[in-house]
Amino acid sequence: MPPQTRSAWTRTLGQLAIVLAVALLVGFALGHPWPALAIAALGMSAWHGWKLHGLLLRLAARQRVAPTGDGGVWNELDRLVHRGQEDMRGRNRRLVEMLRAYSAAAAALPDAVVVLERNSQRVRWFNDAATGLLGLRYPDDIEASLGERLQPLPLSHWLAGGRRAEPILDAASPVDPAVRLSLRLIPYSDALWLLVARDVSKLTRLEQMRQDFVANVSHELRTPLTVVHGYLDMLDPEDQPEWAPILDEMRRQSLRMTQLVEDLLTLSRLEAQDGVADEHVAMDSMLVTLRREAEALSQRRHEIRVDDDAGIDLLGSTRELHSAFSNLVANAVRYTPAGGHVAIVLARSEDGGATLSVRDSGYGIPAAHLPRITERFYRVSTSRSRESGGTGLGLSIVKHILHLHQARLDIESEVGRGSVFTCRFGPGRVIARDRAGAAPSPVEQP
Template identity: 40%
Template structure:
């Protein structure tokens, strides 16, 4: 209130001066009382005019865009202008701060791995992030203020939205099974809705694979157990001759070996998935690795096939020896199982243009139809289940090979044609190859002699 006393003093002084001037003017005109009244009226009029002009300037500023400063008058109007300008600046500052917070909040939602859609009280799109636009097929700008039910026309979604009962999430899956969305809705504000979308395709696929895996394991173990139980019951309840008993025991041993192989392969897969990647400072001889795998293949073949190892360069491979050997011997074993008697199987090494290389296992067996090639590395996938069981396969060999190659930064490539055999390639990157110490010494000696 510092403006009040000066304003009163100025008004009184102006009025007093005007009355005094009117008194003297009235004295000359013969009526001092009339002059005093006229002077007082003139003084009041002057004060009102000045206040009116100052008030008009302030109103003109308040009606403008307020970008310029308020009028710099004195007294009462100066105080009003100052306080008005400060209130406007504080309001602008508060609005800017809220806008900044809103922008940061929307940026945070934009960075969310889930889709977010804000719906108003008429179920129109107020805002959505890019993930939600991709999930629901929206345009984040063009579809603003459009009813969501006009944009997402799935009957299940429309019924879920209109029910206003959102205790459980809604699943939207494509008939092809290539994608699946989980939608969650929550109300907020005055009949506004928060819609959250999440792509659960991989989760559902993993769950399906896990269920299939458990079912397959149960089936694979149940079969030999059923056979063993039947044989045990037969031996316990029937009088068998020595020959019959020997035959039954042989079959029981065969089923026992099958279960042991299956459990061993399952443990190998679990170990591969749960252990860190192999180090690159442990080196394995390439020629020794291939010769050992070929020897195991010859044992399995029992002379029914010709298995050859073509000459390989003096190289070493970096990685886990047991895993690399398991990969090669699995491929050789598959070639033996699916190649008729008298067939040819070769194991070789080929260099790649990028400096890497590949182990190549080739046979002239029955081959595989093209539609099966993409699924051969799935667990328990068999082109012919009955034949695989007859040959002693567990359906896990190629899954093991794929995991080993992934852990070593390599690849598994399969090429086959029915009736013409198959080729399996284990590709290894250049970082996991080196010449053996003897080969490196010979190369250095040759270089020094040429120099």
């Protein structure tokens, strides 16, 4: 107990003892000591009850309780309550200042910020940028349904997904269709969501410029490379035997550049596509073609195995899916040492979809490289990629093709024990093989 509180308590007990002693003496003088003592005790209880009642009334009325200055326990209680009130006022003042600072910072952000209720999707608050980017008006749109207010945007279904929704939605601004917005839904609390909309129009234009530049440059490189390759084929190393190694290296590099240009054109074409045709892709003939290509590339240096127990076909582009699967198989053969094995497995998944996995017993990929392995031109080992003839675009092409088929690529790998590349397709891309009619012919190599 603090000294000041102990002193107040001792003072109050002393006052009570003095009052009771005086009452007892007066009682003895009158010949009725005990009634006098009882009356004094009741009086003291009534006085303390009156002080407690007054304190409760002041607290209930949210009045500031100032110390009375009598030095007793009630003065100490008033002092402690007053100190608590002052501390609370200070904390509230600091909280208000912080809220004002946060509100001013949120209002100054160039991104639109909207706080909305989780269940009803009603707007609770928004900053100034939300007016320019989303068209929200204060105070008319407070408590309005965001999905109904921004009707041109496909927000209702997206917001209904909550924590399961896609993290980012790309859409045009309802204020200006030329402005592209990137919308992100952030969990704010159990009852509230935070919607952040960012203007990505410049980034979209820059990305389009990059795609156009890569496509144009790649297309223009085709002709000179064809000419160079043609002249190299015309040169006969028998005329100048000492030139033979130089000509062989020039042919290899010419072919490598041609393959790089073709991959860049393929990637540019895939980035420009919005979707693929829903063709019937016969997986039995597809697997036969993949086995033949793997054996041709392996030259009997590996064990090639194909497992097809799923009994299903796929919906999609035969050409694109063959390109994706062929890239995975070629990578598995290139990066597996002689004597290793490569397995191509088609199976059903638990959700009713399908998976095509390419397993190898190759070098494996360090875990630090896995998050970036599908980026264009990203190489785990530059020297090994050059030796194998890779362009660094294969997995990027695979990723884009699967994205167009609403599928995804999962990669598992361990250094020294090989890798597993799995293409996962949803149930909507699966067809039972016995209901499919005539199967298309196998995909042939150009």
